[in-house]
Amino acid sequence: MRLVLLGAPGAGKGTQAEMLTKLYNIPCISTGNIFREHISKNxxxxxxxxxxxxxxKLVPDxxxxxxxxxxxxxxxxxxxMIFDGFPRTIPQAEALDAMLKELSIPIDYVINVDVPDEMIIDRMAGRTVCPSCGASYHKTNKIEKVAGKCDLCGKDLIQREDDKAETVKKRLDVYHAQTEPLIAYYKGQDKVLDIDGVGSVDQVRARVMxxxxxN
Ligand SMILES: [Zn+2]
Known part of the structure:
Protein backbone atom coordinates (compact mmCIF):
# COMPACT_ATOMS: atom_id res chain seq x y z
CA MET A 1 0.00 0.00 0.00
CA ARG A 2 1.40 3.35 -1.03
CA LEU A 3 -0.32 6.41 0.37
CA VAL A 4 0.14 10.15 0.31
CA LEU A 5 -1.25 12.16 3.22
CA LEU A 6 -2.29 15.72 2.40
CA GLY A 7 -3.45 18.43 4.77
CA ALA A 8 -2.25 21.68 6.28
CA PRO A 9 0.51 21.64 8.90
CA GLY A 10 -1.26 20.92 12.19
CA ALA A 11 -4.22 19.12 10.56
CA GLY A 12 -3.31 15.94 12.45
CA LYS A 13 -1.73 14.03 9.58
CA GLY A 14 1.11 12.71 11.73
CA THR A 15 -1.26 10.94 14.11
CA GLN A 16 -3.14 9.29 11.25
CA ALA A 17 0.16 8.33 9.61
CA GLU A 18 1.16 6.48 12.80
CA MET A 19 -2.09 4.53 12.71
CA LEU A 20 -1.68 3.63 9.02
CA THR A 21 1.93 2.55 9.60
CA LYS A 22 0.71 -0.08 12.07
CA LEU A 23 -2.32 -1.05 9.99
CA TYR A 24 -0.33 -1.84 6.84
CA ASN A 25 3.05 -2.47 8.46
CA ILE A 26 4.78 0.06 6.22
CA PRO A 27 7.04 2.98 7.14
CA CYS A 28 5.98 6.60 7.18
CA ILE A 29 8.16 8.76 5.01
CA SER A 30 8.01 12.11 6.72
CA THR A 31 10.26 14.77 5.31
CA GLY A 32 10.14 16.34 8.77
CA ASN A 33 11.75 13.21 10.23
CA ILE A 34 14.29 12.93 7.42
CA PHE A 35 15.18 16.62 7.94
CA ARG A 36 15.47 16.22 11.71
CA GLU A 37 17.73 13.20 11.31
CA HIS A 38 20.00 15.12 8.96
CA ILE A 39 19.94 18.20 11.16
CA SER A 40 20.82 16.23 14.30
CA LYS A 41 23.68 14.55 12.42
CA ASN A 42 24.65 17.98 11.10
CA LYS A 57 10.15 28.88 4.83
CA LEU A 58 9.71 25.66 2.88
CA VAL A 59 12.80 23.68 1.96
CA PRO A 60 13.36 23.92 -1.84
CA ASP A 61 12.13 21.04 -4.04
CA MET A 81 5.06 3.52 2.41
CA ILE A 82 3.09 6.51 3.56
CA PHE A 83 4.22 9.95 2.50
CA ASP A 84 3.55 12.56 5.14
CA GLY A 85 4.54 16.15 4.41
CA PHE A 86 5.68 15.27 0.89
CA PRO A 87 4.91 16.11 -1.85
CA ARG A 88 4.20 19.74 -1.02
CA THR A 89 4.19 21.20 -4.51
CA ILE A 90 3.22 20.16 -8.05
CA PRO A 91 6.87 19.86 -9.12
CA GLN A 92 7.48 17.57 -6.11
CA ALA A 93 4.40 15.48 -6.99
CA GLU A 94 5.61 15.15 -10.57
CA ALA A 95 9.08 14.19 -9.36
CA LEU A 96 7.54 11.60 -7.02
CA ASP A 97 5.36 10.16 -9.81
CA ALA A 98 8.43 9.89 -12.05
CA MET A 99 10.43 8.18 -9.28
CA LEU A 100 7.63 5.70 -8.51
CA LYS A 101 6.99 5.00 -12.19
CA GLU A 102 10.63 4.10 -12.62
CA LEU A 103 10.27 1.69 -9.69
CA SER A 104 6.84 0.43 -10.99
CA ILE A 105 5.16 1.27 -7.66
CA PRO A 106 2.41 3.87 -8.23
CA ILE A 107 0.54 5.67 -5.43
CA ASP A 108 -2.68 3.85 -4.43
CA TYR A 109 -4.54 6.60 -2.54
CA VAL A 110 -4.14 10.20 -1.51
CA ILE A 111 -5.74 10.95 1.85
CA ASN A 112 -6.72 14.60 2.18
CA VAL A 113 -7.29 15.64 5.82
CA ASP A 114 -9.23 18.90 5.90
CA VAL A 115 -9.25 21.25 8.93
CA PRO A 116 -10.13 25.00 8.91
CA ASP A 117 -7.20 27.40 9.44
CA GLU A 118 -8.54 28.99 12.65
CA MET A 119 -8.78 25.57 14.26
CA ILE A 120 -5.21 24.73 13.28
CA ILE A 121 -3.86 27.99 14.70
CA ASP A 122 -5.72 27.32 17.94
CA ARG A 123 -4.43 23.74 18.16
CA MET A 124 -0.80 24.67 17.51
CA ALA A 125 -0.68 27.77 19.70
CA GLY A 126 -1.85 25.69 22.67
CA ARG A 127 1.00 23.24 22.36
CA THR A 128 4.07 23.14 24.59
CA VAL A 129 6.96 20.69 24.80
CA CYS A 130 9.60 19.69 27.32
CA PRO A 131 13.03 20.66 25.97
CA SER A 132 14.60 17.94 28.09
CA CYS A 133 12.59 14.73 27.50
CA GLY A 134 10.46 15.76 24.50
CA ALA A 135 7.08 15.14 26.17
CA SER A 136 4.33 17.31 24.66
CA TYR A 137 1.37 19.03 26.26
CA HIS A 138 -1.67 21.01 25.18
CA LYS A 139 -3.68 23.71 26.97
CA THR A 140 -6.96 21.88 26.32
CA ASN A 141 -6.14 18.29 25.30
CA LYS A 142 -3.22 17.34 27.52
CA ILE A 143 -2.75 19.66 30.48
CA GLU A 144 0.37 19.31 32.65
CA LYS A 145 -0.14 18.74 36.40
CA VAL A 146 1.91 21.77 37.48
CA ALA A 147 1.46 24.76 35.13
CA GLY A 148 4.45 25.19 32.81
CA LYS A 149 6.36 22.16 34.19
CA CYS A 150 6.96 18.75 32.60
CA ASP A 151 5.07 15.93 34.36
CA LEU A 152 7.91 13.52 33.70
CA CYS A 153 11.02 15.50 34.56
CA GLY A 154 9.86 18.82 36.05
CA LYS A 155 11.64 21.02 33.49
CA ASP A 156 10.09 24.30 32.25
CA LEU A 157 7.93 23.70 29.17
CA ILE A 158 8.54 25.79 26.06
CA GLN A 159 6.58 26.70 22.94
CA ARG A 160 8.39 25.55 19.83
CA GLU A 161 9.11 28.19 17.20
CA ASP A 162 7.02 26.11 14.75
CA ASP A 163 3.96 26.29 17.02
CA LYS A 164 3.83 30.07 17.49
CA ALA A 165 0.73 31.65 15.91
CA GLU A 166 2.74 33.87 13.55
CA THR A 167 4.83 30.97 12.27
CA VAL A 168 1.71 28.81 11.87
CA LYS A 169 -0.08 31.55 9.88
CA LYS A 170 2.94 31.93 7.63
CA ARG A 171 3.03 28.19 7.00
CA LEU A 172 -0.72 28.06 6.29
CA ASP A 173 -0.33 30.83 3.72
CA VAL A 174 2.44 28.87 2.04
CA TYR A 175 0.30 25.72 2.21
CA HIS A 176 -2.69 27.34 0.56
CA ALA A 177 -0.59 28.83 -2.20
CA GLN A 178 1.57 25.81 -3.00
CA THR A 179 0.00 22.61 -1.72
CA GLU A 180 -3.71 22.93 -2.38
CA PRO A 181 -3.17 22.59 -6.14
CA LEU A 182 -1.95 19.07 -5.32
CA ILE A 183 -5.49 18.08 -4.40
CA ALA A 184 -6.59 18.97 -7.93
CA TYR A 185 -3.52 17.22 -9.34
CA TYR A 186 -4.35 13.94 -7.59
CA LYS A 187 -8.09 14.30 -8.25
CA GLY A 188 -7.07 14.25 -11.90
CA GLN A 189 -5.61 10.79 -11.18
CA ASP A 190 -8.80 9.81 -9.31
CA LYS A 191 -6.85 8.92 -6.16
CA VAL A 192 -8.12 11.39 -3.55
CA LEU A 193 -10.04 10.34 -0.42
CA ASP A 194 -11.40 13.51 1.26
CA ILE A 195 -11.44 13.21 5.06
CA ASP A 196 -13.08 15.66 7.48
CA GLY A 197 -10.24 16.32 9.97
CA VAL A 198 -12.40 18.06 12.59
CA GLY A 199 -13.01 15.98 15.70
CA SER A 200 -11.12 13.61 17.94
CA VAL A 201 -8.21 11.47 16.76
CA ASP A 202 -10.48 8.41 16.98
CA GLN A 203 -13.24 10.04 14.96
CA VAL A 204 -10.82 11.05 12.21
CA ARG A 205 -9.22 7.59 12.28
CA ALA A 206 -12.62 5.95 11.80
CA ARG A 207 -13.25 8.17 8.75
CA VAL A 208 -9.87 7.26 7.25
CA MET A 209 -10.46 3.51 7.79
CA ASN A 215 -13.24 -2.57 9.02
ZN1 LIG B 1 10.31 16.38 30.47
Missing amino acids: TDLGKQAKAFMDEG SLVIELVKSRITQEDCKNG KALGV
Missing part, protein backbone atom coordinates in the same frame (compact mmCIF):
# COMPACT_ATOMS: atom_id res chain seq x y z
CA THR A 43 24.97 16.71 7.53
CA ASP A 44 25.42 19.11 4.66
CA LEU A 45 21.79 18.61 3.52
CA GLY A 46 20.66 19.05 7.12
CA LYS A 47 22.42 22.39 7.46
CA GLN A 48 20.86 23.64 4.23
CA ALA A 49 17.37 22.50 5.26
CA LYS A 50 17.67 24.05 8.74
CA ALA A 51 18.43 27.51 7.36
CA PHE A 52 15.07 27.51 5.52
CA MET A 53 13.05 25.98 8.35
CA ASP A 54 14.37 28.50 10.90
CA GLU A 55 12.84 31.26 8.81
CA GLY A 56 9.51 29.45 8.53
CA SER A 62 15.54 19.97 -5.27
CA LEU A 63 16.75 19.44 -1.71
CA VAL A 64 13.57 17.62 -0.60
CA ILE A 65 13.60 15.30 -3.61
CA GLU A 66 17.21 14.36 -2.98
CA LEU A 67 16.37 13.39 0.60
CA VAL A 68 13.23 11.42 -0.32
CA LYS A 69 14.89 9.49 -3.14
CA SER A 70 17.52 8.05 -0.84
CA ARG A 71 14.84 7.08 1.68
CA ILE A 72 12.29 5.24 -0.51
CA THR A 73 14.86 2.92 -2.03
CA GLN A 74 15.67 1.47 1.39
CA GLU A 75 14.70 -2.14 2.20
CA ASP A 76 11.85 -1.31 4.60
CA CYS A 77 9.90 0.41 1.80
CA LYS A 78 9.54 -2.70 -0.34
CA ASN A 79 5.92 -3.34 0.77
CA GLY A 80 4.89 0.26 0.49
CA LYS A 210 -13.93 3.74 6.25
CA ALA A 211 -12.58 5.59 3.21
CA LEU A 212 -9.92 2.90 2.75
CA GLY A 213 -12.56 0.17 3.11
CA VAL A 214 -10.96 -1.25 6.28
Whole structure:
Protein backbone atom coordinates (compact mmCIF):
# COMPACT_ATOMS: atom_id res chain seq x y z
CA MET A 1 0.00 0.00 0.00
CA ARG A 2 1.40 3.35 -1.03
CA LEU A 3 -0.32 6.41 0.37
CA VAL A 4 0.14 10.15 0.31
CA LEU A 5 -1.25 12.16 3.22
CA LEU A 6 -2.29 15.72 2.40
CA GLY A 7 -3.45 18.43 4.77
CA ALA A 8 -2.25 21.68 6.28
CA PRO A 9 0.51 21.64 8.90
CA GLY A 10 -1.26 20.92 12.19
CA ALA A 11 -4.22 19.12 10.56
CA GLY A 12 -3.31 15.94 12.45
CA LYS A 13 -1.73 14.03 9.58
CA GLY A 14 1.11 12.71 11.73
CA THR A 15 -1.26 10.94 14.11
CA GLN A 16 -3.14 9.29 11.25
CA ALA A 17 0.16 8.33 9.61
CA GLU A 18 1.16 6.48 12.80
CA MET A 19 -2.09 4.53 12.71
CA LEU A 20 -1.68 3.63 9.02
CA THR A 21 1.93 2.55 9.60
CA LYS A 22 0.71 -0.08 12.07
CA LEU A 23 -2.32 -1.05 9.99
CA TYR A 24 -0.33 -1.84 6.84
CA ASN A 25 3.05 -2.47 8.46
CA ILE A 26 4.78 0.06 6.22
CA PRO A 27 7.04 2.98 7.14
CA CYS A 28 5.98 6.60 7.18
CA ILE A 29 8.16 8.76 5.01
CA SER A 30 8.01 12.11 6.72
CA THR A 31 10.26 14.77 5.31
CA GLY A 32 10.14 16.34 8.77
CA ASN A 33 11.75 13.21 10.23
CA ILE A 34 14.29 12.93 7.42
CA PHE A 35 15.18 16.62 7.94
CA ARG A 36 15.47 16.22 11.71
CA GLU A 37 17.73 13.20 11.31
CA HIS A 38 20.00 15.12 8.96
CA ILE A 39 19.94 18.20 11.16
CA SER A 40 20.82 16.23 14.30
CA LYS A 41 23.68 14.55 12.42
CA ASN A 42 24.65 17.98 11.10
CA THR A 43 24.97 16.71 7.53
CA ASP A 44 25.42 19.11 4.66
CA LEU A 45 21.79 18.61 3.52
CA GLY A 46 20.66 19.05 7.12
CA LYS A 47 22.42 22.39 7.46
CA GLN A 48 20.86 23.64 4.23
CA ALA A 49 17.37 22.50 5.26
CA LYS A 50 17.67 24.05 8.74
CA ALA A 51 18.43 27.51 7.36
CA PHE A 52 15.07 27.51 5.52
CA MET A 53 13.05 25.98 8.35
CA ASP A 54 14.37 28.50 10.90
CA GLU A 55 12.84 31.26 8.81
CA GLY A 56 9.51 29.45 8.53
CA LYS A 57 10.15 28.88 4.83
CA LEU A 58 9.71 25.66 2.88
CA VAL A 59 12.80 23.68 1.96
CA PRO A 60 13.36 23.92 -1.84
CA ASP A 61 12.13 21.04 -4.04
CA SER A 62 15.54 19.97 -5.27
CA LEU A 63 16.75 19.44 -1.71
CA VAL A 64 13.57 17.62 -0.60
CA ILE A 65 13.60 15.30 -3.61
CA GLU A 66 17.21 14.36 -2.98
CA LEU A 67 16.37 13.39 0.60
CA VAL A 68 13.23 11.42 -0.32
CA LYS A 69 14.89 9.49 -3.14
CA SER A 70 17.52 8.05 -0.84
CA ARG A 71 14.84 7.08 1.68
CA ILE A 72 12.29 5.24 -0.51
CA THR A 73 14.86 2.92 -2.03
CA GLN A 74 15.67 1.47 1.39
CA GLU A 75 14.70 -2.14 2.20
CA ASP A 76 11.85 -1.31 4.60
CA CYS A 77 9.90 0.41 1.80
CA LYS A 78 9.54 -2.70 -0.34
CA ASN A 79 5.92 -3.34 0.77
CA GLY A 80 4.89 0.26 0.49
CA MET A 81 5.06 3.52 2.41
CA ILE A 82 3.09 6.51 3.56
CA PHE A 83 4.22 9.95 2.50
CA ASP A 84 3.55 12.56 5.14
CA GLY A 85 4.54 16.15 4.41
CA PHE A 86 5.68 15.27 0.89
CA PRO A 87 4.91 16.11 -1.85
CA ARG A 88 4.20 19.74 -1.02
CA THR A 89 4.19 21.20 -4.51
CA ILE A 90 3.22 20.16 -8.05
CA PRO A 91 6.87 19.86 -9.12
CA GLN A 92 7.48 17.57 -6.11
CA ALA A 93 4.40 15.48 -6.99
CA GLU A 94 5.61 15.15 -10.57
CA ALA A 95 9.08 14.19 -9.36
CA LEU A 96 7.54 11.60 -7.02
CA ASP A 97 5.36 10.16 -9.81
CA ALA A 98 8.43 9.89 -12.05
CA MET A 99 10.43 8.18 -9.28
CA LEU A 100 7.63 5.70 -8.51
CA LYS A 101 6.99 5.00 -12.19
CA GLU A 102 10.63 4.10 -12.62
CA LEU A 103 10.27 1.69 -9.69
CA SER A 104 6.84 0.43 -10.99
CA ILE A 105 5.16 1.27 -7.66
CA PRO A 106 2.41 3.87 -8.23
CA ILE A 107 0.54 5.67 -5.43
CA ASP A 108 -2.68 3.85 -4.43
CA TYR A 109 -4.54 6.60 -2.54
CA VAL A 110 -4.14 10.20 -1.51
CA ILE A 111 -5.74 10.95 1.85
CA ASN A 112 -6.72 14.60 2.18
CA VAL A 113 -7.29 15.64 5.82
CA ASP A 114 -9.23 18.90 5.90
CA VAL A 115 -9.25 21.25 8.93
CA PRO A 116 -10.13 25.00 8.91
CA ASP A 117 -7.20 27.40 9.44
CA GLU A 118 -8.54 28.99 12.65
CA MET A 119 -8.78 25.57 14.26
CA ILE A 120 -5.21 24.73 13.28
CA ILE A 121 -3.86 27.99 14.70
CA ASP A 122 -5.72 27.32 17.94
CA ARG A 123 -4.43 23.74 18.16
CA MET A 124 -0.80 24.67 17.51
CA ALA A 125 -0.68 27.77 19.70
CA GLY A 126 -1.85 25.69 22.67
CA ARG A 127 1.00 23.24 22.36
CA THR A 128 4.07 23.14 24.59
CA VAL A 129 6.96 20.69 24.80
CA CYS A 130 9.60 19.69 27.32
CA PRO A 131 13.03 20.66 25.97
CA SER A 132 14.60 17.94 28.09
CA CYS A 133 12.59 14.73 27.50
CA GLY A 134 10.46 15.76 24.50
CA ALA A 135 7.08 15.14 26.17
CA SER A 136 4.33 17.31 24.66
CA TYR A 137 1.37 19.03 26.26
CA HIS A 138 -1.67 21.01 25.18
CA LYS A 139 -3.68 23.71 26.97
CA THR A 140 -6.96 21.88 26.32
CA ASN A 141 -6.14 18.29 25.30
CA LYS A 142 -3.22 17.34 27.52
CA ILE A 143 -2.75 19.66 30.48
CA GLU A 144 0.37 19.31 32.65
CA LYS A 145 -0.14 18.74 36.40
CA VAL A 146 1.91 21.77 37.48
CA ALA A 147 1.46 24.76 35.13
CA GLY A 148 4.45 25.19 32.81
CA LYS A 149 6.36 22.16 34.19
CA CYS A 150 6.96 18.75 32.60
CA ASP A 151 5.07 15.93 34.36
CA LEU A 152 7.91 13.52 33.70
CA CYS A 153 11.02 15.50 34.56
CA GLY A 154 9.86 18.82 36.05
CA LYS A 155 11.64 21.02 33.49
CA ASP A 156 10.09 24.30 32.25
CA LEU A 157 7.93 23.70 29.17
CA ILE A 158 8.54 25.79 26.06
CA GLN A 159 6.58 26.70 22.94
CA ARG A 160 8.39 25.55 19.83
CA GLU A 161 9.11 28.19 17.20
CA ASP A 162 7.02 26.11 14.75
CA ASP A 163 3.96 26.29 17.02
CA LYS A 164 3.83 30.07 17.49
CA ALA A 165 0.73 31.65 15.91
CA GLU A 166 2.74 33.87 13.55
CA THR A 167 4.83 30.97 12.27
CA VAL A 168 1.71 28.81 11.87
CA LYS A 169 -0.08 31.55 9.88
CA LYS A 170 2.94 31.93 7.63
CA ARG A 171 3.03 28.19 7.00
CA LEU A 172 -0.72 28.06 6.29
CA ASP A 173 -0.33 30.83 3.72
CA VAL A 174 2.44 28.87 2.04
CA TYR A 175 0.30 25.72 2.21
CA HIS A 176 -2.69 27.34 0.56
CA ALA A 177 -0.59 28.83 -2.20
CA GLN A 178 1.57 25.81 -3.00
CA THR A 179 0.00 22.61 -1.72
CA GLU A 180 -3.71 22.93 -2.38
CA PRO A 181 -3.17 22.59 -6.14
CA LEU A 182 -1.95 19.07 -5.32
CA ILE A 183 -5.49 18.08 -4.40
CA ALA A 184 -6.59 18.97 -7.93
CA TYR A 185 -3.52 17.22 -9.34
CA TYR A 186 -4.35 13.94 -7.59
CA LYS A 187 -8.09 14.30 -8.25
CA GLY A 188 -7.07 14.25 -11.90
CA GLN A 189 -5.61 10.79 -11.18
CA ASP A 190 -8.80 9.81 -9.31
CA LYS A 191 -6.85 8.92 -6.16
CA VAL A 192 -8.12 11.39 -3.55
CA LEU A 193 -10.04 10.34 -0.42
CA ASP A 194 -11.40 13.51 1.26
CA ILE A 195 -11.44 13.21 5.06
CA ASP A 196 -13.08 15.66 7.48
CA GLY A 197 -10.24 16.32 9.97
CA VAL A 198 -12.40 18.06 12.59
CA GLY A 199 -13.01 15.98 15.70
CA SER A 200 -11.12 13.61 17.94
CA VAL A 201 -8.21 11.47 16.76
CA ASP A 202 -10.48 8.41 16.98
CA GLN A 203 -13.24 10.04 14.96
CA VAL A 204 -10.82 11.05 12.21
CA ARG A 205 -9.22 7.59 12.28
CA ALA A 206 -12.62 5.95 11.80
CA ARG A 207 -13.25 8.17 8.75
CA VAL A 208 -9.87 7.26 7.25
CA MET A 209 -10.46 3.51 7.79
CA LYS A 210 -13.93 3.74 6.25
CA ALA A 211 -12.58 5.59 3.21
CA LEU A 212 -9.92 2.90 2.75
CA GLY A 213 -12.56 0.17 3.11
CA VAL A 214 -10.96 -1.25 6.28
CA ASN A 215 -13.24 -2.57 9.02
ZN1 LIG B 1 10.31 16.38 30.47
